[in-house]
């Protein structure tokens with residue numbers, strides 16, 4: 384009984400600690416458009432930022448308690464002289480765009496914003512994740528996608544750089560990556576244990592080799608069928624956050640969804656996430672670092688938190704203060720291509736889905752908002768609610 388009491392006190396203190404982590408994170412979201420398409424061959428994905436905005440992004444974000452800063456769209460150059468390197472298409476153009484994006488992401492995160500990057504094709508993750516990592520070297524990466532995007536120029540079946548961004552990041556692939564023109568500004572910065580894939584169902588032979596030989600944690604659609612999305616998210620967070628709470632980079636490729644939900648995208652693959660699975664992933668990422676979460680090694684961390692209990696008490700008065708970023712620090716939403724929808728409705732459905740995922744990642748809930756009683760308008764709190 385006494386042990387029970389001590390344990391519950393310890394785990395209670397861990398809640399306080401988690402709150403202090405959130406409170407130290409900024410309460411503002413920056414939006415940055417990256418209208419870029421040279422990481423693949425289909426036109427139209429450069430209009431992704433526009434259609435996601437047109438689907439009501441800023442209005443949706445204005446419902447939250449954080450401030451929103453729209454940094455507009457980056458301006459990318461198309462280089463005239465850009466011969467393929469091996470089979471890789473537009474290497475210098477993609478390299479230069481990512482260099483620019485990387486600096487922008489680093490600046491936004493350093494200024495204290497939670498950043499939302501709107502693509503554009505998925506090659507942009509090179510810049511987005513590397514810029515994030517410059518500010519937060521301990522980040523972890525959750526990659527939600529039908530594809531693993533971990534090809535090297537030697538294993539790529541297409542030569543498209545949107546199928547290769549992860550290969551630029553991983554330290555384990557350093558000696559397998561040639562010096563691709565346009566990319567000398569970036570060096571591998573991520574360990575394979577800091578990455579989890581969710582939603583895979585189209586993995587190339589070379590990619591499969593890398594996933595297996597580096598022991599990367601991944602969940603295919605089959606794994607989601609077997610385990611359920613709830614268990615998948617639990618294992619994801621145990622894998623990434625059990626040792627310590629740290630910033631999350633969420634790279635969300637809209638083709639993770641089933642093509643019936645997200646038809647306007649360049650490389651659709653049947654058998655994707657349902658609407659509810661996608662929203663659940665986003666909600667769980669938002670919920671990281673909050674009360675109801677405890678990851679592996681709970682006892683140990685609770686004890687460490689217990690040691691911190693005194694400096695945490697000071698934060699208690701802030702606890703009611705609304706919005707928390709959780710651990711999400713940067714989110715990419717990529718591969719929405721309005722030119723590939725069969726109808727305006729198909730395009731709108733895809734873009735609205737992107738907005739829904741973004742809103743859930745930033746705290747929109749299906750149970751309604753938490754409001755304290757004194758925020759309910761007068762007249763509604765006593766008599767009417769009691770009826």
Ligand SMILES: NC(=[NH2+])NCCC[C@H](N)C(=O)O
Nearest residue numbers: 505530534541543545546650
């Ligand atoms: N971000 C994406 N949609 N990537 C699709 C990649 C398809 C294929 N694996 C390739 O390397 O070309």
Ligand SMILES: [Mn+2]
Nearest residue numbers: 529530636638
């Ligand atoms: Mn994909």
Ligand SMILES: [Mn+2]
Nearest residue numbers: 505528532636
């Ligand atoms: Mn992708």
